[in-house]
Amino acid sequence: MNKCTCNLNPYLNHYSYxxxxxxxxxxxxxGIILSLRKKEKNVTEIVKDLKVEQSKISHALxxxxxxxxxxxxxxxxxxxxxxxxxxxxPILELIDKHAFTHCKNKCCVKENNKEKSK
Amino acid sequence: MNKCTCNLNPYLNHYSYxxxxxxxxxxxxxGIILSLRKKEKNVTEIVKDLKVEQSKISHALxxxxxxxxxxxxxxxxxxxxxxxxxxxxPILELIDKHAFTHCKNKCCVKENNKEKSK
DNA sequence: AACATATATGAAATAGGTTTCATATGAATA
DNA sequence: TATTCATATGAAACCTATTTCATATATGTT
Numbered sequence: 001m002n003k004c005t006c007n008l009n010p011y012l013n014h015y016s017y018x019x020x021x022x023x024x025x026x027x028x029x030x031g032i033i034l035s036l037r038k039k040e041k042n043v044t045e046i047v048k049d050l051k052v053e054q055s056k057i058s059h060a061l062x063x064x065x066x067x068x069x070x071x072x073x074x075x076x077x078x079x080x081x082x083x084x085x086x087x088x089x090p091i092l093e094l095i096d097k098h099a100f101t102h103c104k105n106k107c108c109v110k111e112n113n114k115e116k117s118k
Numbered sequence: 119m120n121k122c123t124c125n126l127n128p129y130l131n132h133y134s135y136x137x138x139x140x141x142x143x144x145x146x147x148x149g150i151i152l153s154l155r156k157k158e159k160n161v162t163e164i165v166k167d168l169k170v171e172q173s174k175i176s177h178a179l180x181x182x183x184x185x186x187x188x189x190x191x192x193x194x195x196x197x198x199x200x201x202x203x204x205x206x207x208p209i210l211e212l213i214d215k216h217a218f219t220h221c222k223n224k225c226c227v228k229e230n231n232k233e234k235s236k
Numbered sequence: 237a238a239c240a241t242a243t244a245t246g247a248a249a250t251a252g253g254t255t256t257c258a259t260a261t262g263a264a265t266a
Numbered sequence: 267t268a269t270t271c272a273t274a275t276g277a278a279a280c281c282t283a284t285t286t287c288a289t290a291t292a293t294g295t296t
Contacts, residue, residue: 020213021143022283025253030135043243056285058244063283068220077242077293087216091209095138098205102186103134140253161273174255176274181253195263195272 020067024091028052029060032081033088036070040082138185142209146170147178150199151206154188158200 023029028050035041035049043061047054061081064070069088070081083089141147146168153159153167161179165172179199182188187206191198201207 017148017210017213018143018145020216021139021148025136025139025143026284027136028284030139044241053286054243055245055287059284062244068216074293079243084220086219087212091212092135094205094209094212095135098138098186098202099134101204102202144254146254162271171256172273173257173275177254180274192263197273 020069023064023067023069026060028056029064032057032060032064033069033083033092036081036083037085037089037092040080042075042078042080044078046081138187141182141185141187144178146174147182150175150178150182151187151201151210154199154201155203155207155210158198160193160196160198162196164199 024033031050031052032046035046041049043054043057046052046057046061050057061070061072065072065081068084070083073080073082142151149168149170150164153164159167161172161175164170164175164179168175179188179190183190183199186202188199188201191200
């Protein structure tokens with residue numbers, strides 16, 4: 001796919017957005033992001049916090065890391081993941097604000113998008 | 119899924135983010151957004167601009183509309199779609215900036231995420 | 237070196253969003 | 267009101283990211 005001609009950044013194309021947002025369009029990854037927003041954690045701590053199987057967390061983290069949404073530092077045998085807050089936190093705040101303004105009628109919540117809530 | 123306890127907005131949960139970002143994690147929808155960023159358009163104009171089949175555009179628009187990412191006004195037999203710029207444009211700018219800072223090494227582009235580029 | 241803890245990796249199966257294509261609906265006009 | 271233009275809708279097929287599960291690797295400890 002060609003470079004996108006409509007944005008500020010020559011390094012970014014439609015597909016770049018796709019990759020980036022694919023990471024955010026995922027409840028588990030959002031869970032990880034929100035968990036790391038509070039405090040950096042190693043994998044085991046994330047597993048405990050979210051009560052999700054370890055390899056699932058690892059797969060998700062690797063994907064998040066690829067886009068620099070999270071970063072990692074080694075500490076002994078533990079790997080501490082931490083959020084790159086510069087981008088994500090403002091984005092989440094924009095969504096929060098958007099939902100507050102537009103989605104009080106539940107337009108963006110599970111029930112309206114698919115009837116089979118459960 | 120329960121309300122998310124980590125954000126500002128009682129109307130928003132993990133799934134809300136998911137719904138919202140699913141709309142952005144799609145090249146066609148990003149294409150529509152970028153097209154509408156320049157100028158509001160009816161469906162036929164979007165079809166011409168993006169050279170994509172009409173029902174595909176309609177499906178995408180309905181999905182975008184559900185999250186108030188776009189809105190619509192009727193004008194004769196045409197339906198003019200326009201971008202809710204308050205949320206999307208700042209988000210795209212944040213991504214642009216993010217990519218500029220972090221993705222010069224192509225971390226977020228097609229080739230690195232999947233080897234089979236084409 | 238053997239072991240335990242911590243995390244990453246691979247691949248097949250799965251799930252859920254997107255595409256396709258046929259068709260229905262809505263608005264305007266002759 | 268018959269016709270045309272404009273757009274929406276439904277459902278099956280398709281595609282691709284996620285999940286699952288077995289296993290590999292890496293680091294520290296005894």
